[in-house]
Amino acid sequence: MIKVWGSLIFLAGLLVISILVSFTCLDPTSMDTAFIGKPQPPSLNHIFGTDELGRDIFIRAIFGARISLMVGFVSVGIALVIGMIIGVLSGFVGGVVDEVIMRCIDMLMALPTLFLILIIQVILEPSIINIMVVIGATSWMGIARLVRAEVLSIKERIFVTAVRARGLKENLILFKHIFPHTLNPIIVAAMLGMGGAILTESVLSFLGLGVQPPNPSWGNMLESSLGYMRDAPWMALIPGILITCTVLSLNFLGDGLWLLLDPKAKDANVKRT
Amino acid sequence: MIRYISKRLLALLPMLFGITILAFFIMKAAPGDPVGMFMDPSVSLQDMERIRSNLGFDKPIITQYFIWLKNCLAGNFGYSLVTGKPALEAIIERLPATLLLSLSSLVLILLITFPLGILCGYKKDSVVDDGITVFSFLGLSMPSFWLGLMLILLFSFQLDLFPTSGFMDPLMYGESFFRQAGNVAYHMFLPLLTIMIGGIAGLTRYNRFGIIKILGQDYITAARARGLSEWRILFKHAFKNILLPIITLLGLDLPGLISGSYIIEYIFSWPGMGQLAIQSVFQRDYPILMTAIVLSSVLIILGTLISDMCYALVDPRITKKGGNS
Numbered sequence: 001m002i003k004v005w006g007s008l009i010f011l012a013g014l015l016v017i018s019i020l021v022s023f024t025c026l027d028p029t030s031m032d033t034a035f036i037g038k039p040q041p042p043s044l045n046h047i048f049g050t051d052e053l054g055r056d057i058f059i060r061a062i063f064g065a066r067i068s069l070m071v072g073f074v075s076v077g078i079a080l081v082i083g084m085i086i087g088v089l090s091g092f093v094g095g096v097v098d099e100v101i102m103r104c105i106d107m108l109m110a111l112p113t114l115f116l117i118l119i120i121q122v123i124l125e126p127s128i129i130n131i132m133v134v135i136g137a138t139s140w141m142g143i144a145r146l147v148r149a150e151v152l153s154i155k156e157r158i159f160v161t162a163v164r165a166r167g168l169k170e171n172l173i174l175f176k177h178i179f180p181h182t183l184n185p186i187i188v189a190a191m192l193g194m195g196g197a198i199l200t201e202s203v204l205s206f207l208g209l210g211v212q213p214p215n216p217s218w219g220n221m222l223e224s225s226l227g228y229m230r231d232a233p234w235m236a237l238i239p240g241i242l243i244t245c246t247v248l249s250l251n252f253l254g255d256g257l258w259l260l261l262d263p264k265a266k267d268a269n270v271k272r273t
Numbered sequence: 274m275i276r277y278i279s280k281r282l283l284a285l286l287p288m289l290f291g292i293t294i295l296a297f298f299i300m301k302a303a304p305g306d307p308v309g310m311f312m313d314p315s316v317s318l319q320d321m322e323r324i325r326s327n328l329g330f331d332k333p334i335i336t337q338y339f340i341w342l343k344n345c346l347a348g349n350f351g352y353s354l355v356t357g358k359p360a361l362e363a364i365i366e367r368l369p370a371t372l373l374l375s376l377s378s379l380v381l382i383l384l385i386t387f388p389l390g391i392l393c394g395y396k397k398d399s400v401v402d403d404g405i406t407v408f409s410f411l412g413l414s415m416p417s418f419w420l421g422l423m424l425i426l427l428f429s430f431q432l433d434l435f436p437t438s439g440f441m442d443p444l445m446y447g448e449s450f451f452r453q454a455g456n457v458a459y460h461m462f463l464p465l466l467t468i469m470i471g472g473i474a475g476l477t478r479y480n481r482f483g484i485i486k487i488l489g490q491d492y493i494t495a496a497r498a499r500g501l502s503e504w505r506i507l508f509k510h511a512f513k514n515i516l517l518p519i520i521t522l523l524g525l526d527l528p529g530l531i532s533g534s535y536i537i538e539y540i541f542s543w544p545g546m547g548q549l550a551i552q553s554v555f556q557r558d559y560p561i562l563m564t565a566i567v568l569s570s571v572l573i574i575l576g577t578l579i580s581d582m583c584y585a586l587v588d589p590r591i592t593k594k595g596g597n598s
Contacts, residue, residue: 103284107291110573111566112531116299118554119562123303195414202416203536207551222419229422230430240419248414255410 004256007249014246018066021059028063029214031055039232049234052224057238060216064239067217068246071132071201072194078136079143079197080190084182086140087147092155092174098148105141113138117200121209131210135197143189150182184261191254195247202243218243277585285574293345296566297338300559345567351560355553360560364546364568370440371545373457375534378465382472383519389473390480391507391515397485405477412474417533421467421540428463435462438542464541468534476522483518487511516587524580527573 032046035054042049048057090101117134124130154160155178163177204210205219213220218239225235325331329340344351350360393402429437441456448456487493488511496506535547542548546565553561 103287104291107288107295110288110570110577111292111295112535112569112573114533115535115550115554115566115569118551119299119566122554122557123299199416203418206416206418207536207539209554222422226422229426233426233430236419236422236426240416240423243419244411244415248410251410251414 001256003252007252007256010245010249011253014065015069017062018069021062021066026059026062028060028216029055039228039235041232042234048238049232051221051235052228052232057221057235060221061218061238061242064216064218064221065242065246067128067211067215068198068201068243071128071135072198072250074132075135075139075197075201076190076193078133079140079193080186082137083140083143084147084186087144087182088151088174088179090144091148091151092178101144102148105144108138109141114200114203117204118207118209121204126204126209126212128211128215131201131204135200139193139196139200143186143193146185146189147182150185151178154178154181188254188258188261191250191257195250195254198243198247198250202239274585278582281578281581285578288574289571292570293342293567294338296563296570297341298334300563301334301337303557303559341563350564350567353553353561354558355556355561360564363561364549364564367544367546367549370543371534371538371547374461374464374468374538374543374545375530377461378468378472378534379523379530381465382469382476383523385469386473386476386480387519389477391484393477393481394484394488395507402481406481409474409478412470413478415471417467417471418536418540420470421464421537424463424467425540436460437463438540440544461543464534464537464543467537467541468530471533472530476519479518479522480515483515484511487514513587517584520580520583520587524577524584527576527580531569531573 032050032054035050037052038054039052040046040050040054046056046058048061051057051060086101086105090098117138120134120138121130124134160173160177163173168177201210201217202219202222205217206223208220208223210219211217213224221239222236225232225239228235322331329337332340341351348361352358353360353363356363389405393405396402425437428435436459439460441453441460493506493511496510501510534545535550537543538545538547539551546569549561550565550569552558553565
């Protein structure tokens with residue numbers, strides 16, 4: 001349980017700080033001109049040090065958190081909507097529709113996703129909205145499969161036959177009786193997906209195809225650290241540690257929720273941690 | 274078995290067709306004029322038009338697609354817009370380095386993840402298990418490129434043990450094969466380690482679940498009741514069933530492994546397909562990009578197919594049912 005609570009506290013703290021920071025007059029692009037080209041190590045004035053343009057890394061990291069969390073939420077939201085619609089359609093309608101959809105998903109899953117996203121980002125102008133849409137649009141396949149599998153197994157259950165015998169309309173059966181049962185695995189998948197989206201955003205920004213400077217994001221902070229690895233390792237350490245902690249928290253949370261929500265997980269007999 | 278395999282192979286054809294369509298239209302959607310980009314501004318408009326029609330850019334897009342597909346089937350994927358080399362050749366000459374890196378990481382990952390997973394599953398909830406689980410979560414949560422950077426920071430900058438990038442020292446040309454191989458291995462250490470940490474982290478977790486599930490089944494309890502030794506139970510009774518989920522997972526993980534090693538190759542300047550692909554993204558070298566995306570999809574599909582076949586080989590139920598979708 002320590003892991004889950006720790007993760008919750010970390011994520012909540014990150015969320016609160018990154019929201020609150022919008023109401024302050026802190027500016028992630030303000031430079032300390034004395035230190036341009038001379039990154040300063042962490043000190044009392046700049047607790048995470050400064051970067052190559054004399055900007056405070058702590059402030060940039062908080063603004064970066066805002067972007068990362070936003071990308072995580074929105075792109076997973078997009079993936080969830082697409083994945084749920086397609087998964088429900090595929091599982092509930094079945095037949096040829098199901099077959100065609102599953103083949104298409106197989107095909108999309110055979111594409112090297114990250115590479116695909118890179119190409120799309122080059123074609124579109126890299127902007128924060130594009131990143132979220134592209135990540136969402138390329139990561140719904142797993143969710144669709146999950147929803148389909150759940151719908152398939154639930155629609156064979158006796159209680160569905162029972163409501164059908166009561167003469168309920170098919171779409172009502174779907175939305176009132178089948179769909180709610182798919183939500184548990186979806187919540188878990190959403191947590192893990194959010195971690196994945198944050199990782200993807202960091203790669204994109206690191207390659208210069210994501211959030212554009214001077215706007216800070218953890219990925220482009222890492223990019224700018226490249227030339228200073230030897231002299232200013234904190235520039236590379238801090239954003240990376242933040243990404244890792246955030247994604248780790250999401251993974252712990254997803255795992256904890258899975259154990260909590262899925263009776264099968266307890267059958268696999270895993271200790272509640 | 275043969276029927277199963279041929280059925281699977283047949284199902285691949287529409288998939289490949291779909292991938293080529295997707296790759297082609299994504300490239301065509303790209304703004305920017307691949308002709309104008311590399312021309313001297315003094316070239317006249319008529320000449321530009323002539324070059325365009327020479328390259329077939331003036332035909333309707335469907336026609337362009339089929340011309341491209343026909344050429345692809347004949348092994349002609351077009352020419353790099355940057356170097357002028359045939360795209361297929363440019364990529365194939367990068368293939369050995371990629372295969373060397375990805376296959377050796379795959380083998381090492383399997384060799385390490387198996388004992389780790391078994392250890393975890395066996396000593397469930399012990400300190401060892403908890404330690405390995407936390408490690409695997411950590412490995413999954415780290416951006417792989419950042420892990421690479423950190424390894425460079427530690428091993429190259431701080432300890433000065435391994436080179437930051439490259440494939441082989443230029444001084445090694447003309448040396449004996451073994452010295453060259455040794456030098457390549459020396460350069461490969463860091464990228465290999467980076468890929469391995471991510472891969473081991475992912476697989477060990479699943480491996481652990483598989484083993485816990487299998488060890489809880491009745492036939493294992495029965496074997497225990499018969500007084501068989503734990504080793505015998507593990508390697509004679511449980512082993513094949515442990516293989517199953519791993520094989521599937523390997524098939525599922527393959528796209529990730531290939532996509533992931535792109536960026537690792539780029540970070541470590543490893544002269545493989547991935548490095549070329551990412552460079553081509555920046556140079557907007559469409560023929561190379563199209564070829565890379567089609568070829569890596571083919572690699573992934575082949576990998577999935579092989580893993581499916583291994584699965585069918587280990588589990589006779591699959592072929593009897595005629596294959597599940």
